[in-house]
Amino acid sequence: MAEPLDDYIDAVSKALALQIEEAWRPAVRANLEVSLRLGRLVDEFALPDETEPAPIFTV
């Protein structure tokens, strides 16, 4: 049975021309689930609109 992320994985792998063998799919899906969970943690944090990305220590 297809997992909820499988349609997304199929669409993005096609868009990026990445081949994913069926044997790899469970590990790719598991890793993507971790990345999206951690990404949501970042997404939930409210930042001012003016926030600039990435500090570079120039001083």
Added chain:
Amino acid sequence: MTTKPEMSAADIAKAVAGGKMSALAATEAALARIKQHDTILNSFTDVTADRARAKARAIDADIAAGKAVGPLAGVPFAVKNLFDVAGLSTRAGSKINRDLAPAKRDATLIERMEAAGAVLVGALNMGEYAYDFTGENVHDGPSRNPHDTTRMSGGSSGGSGSAVGGALVPIALGSDTNGSIRVPSSFCGIFGLKPTYGRLSRARSFPFVASFDHLGPFARSVTDLALAYDAMQGPDADDAACTTRGLEPTVPLLANPVSDLRIAIAGGYFQKNVFPEAVEAVSRVAKALGTTQIVDVPEAARARAAAYVISTTEGASLHLDRLRRRPNDFDPAVRDRLIAGAMVPAPLVDRAQKFRRWYRAQFSEIFKSVDVLLAPATPCTAPKLGQVNFNLDDVELPVRANIGIHTQPISFIGLPVVAVPVPLEPLPIGVQIIAAPWREDIALRVAHALERMGVVSAPSPRGL
């Protein structure tokens, strides 16, 4: 004069410059020790014996001719195999990169070490493409822990940790994106310096995550660490991120007192998910430095999450074409992480980069009242090779995902850190000495004070 296995770089350089030992003798001693022990440790992937002997003879000739030699004269060193070494393909722990043409020129940091008189003896094993905390490598086999060869060296600079911990060389160079200098330092019981982001040139090294990639040294003493660091400082137009700041030597400052420094323990996140050994190590260091103050670092868990997102996506971007052309030539675990990284929506990456700005501001506030923060380098001592889970407070946790939980929120904003080894039994473990940007001198000074007090030291390799 003959060399002893654990002779420091400072002592070797002094003996060589003073004519009591030849650079060639120091080099031969290192080559012999590599030959004797590296069949077990598996820390080296390339031994550059001919090059090393030629360099050593040139130093000896300079000394015989009365010419001045550098502060690392005759000191053998080795580099993680993501540094370009002229004549070698820069494999970066991979199978794929072995097909690259041999590098035409050494990495900047190798050139600077050799300009100071050091002698390159080889390139070191590492986790594939630096996406690793274990020191294991499916192509070259694992580099092994010198105190128990059934255990991990730590990654991704595993060979660097193993070679210095095993006293094959007094100094090695490695890279640290999310903890890859500090983790092997902790597991192998040695000193490691991850400088401020942008301090040391990364020119002609194979990248992983441009936002977080740092290069730095490993050593068995703080003086050796500082000698190597000072030799490698300076602007470099070949690395866009490298600072234009001038040289800021740290060796002359090492013995300065630390009584004027405000030192605190990182609280909250940094005191969770740790084994008793990590708690004991931080406690010993804090007690020796006379501090009980705890400073909470806000949102460190979110910082670690953001570091994870940026790492997996920038790594995926770097390797996208190789993932298309040669997916079966990757370590499958690395490949599957990178493919997943390519699928993370862009807004999450942008927000992670913006969160860095916010998080950095929190540290700027902390550093108004504190000069140094102490934190575990790893949550545990070296796990067994191949170990998948560990049990913490009756909860099974995956080893690989949790080794770097205390290092990632620090390299996330590029702060300088010295990892110091606390020689617990049966295995050592590291503590992070964290300073404000560009204050490597402070972190090294504190590490040196701890070393003088006998609280931190690199134990003799017990597994050889």
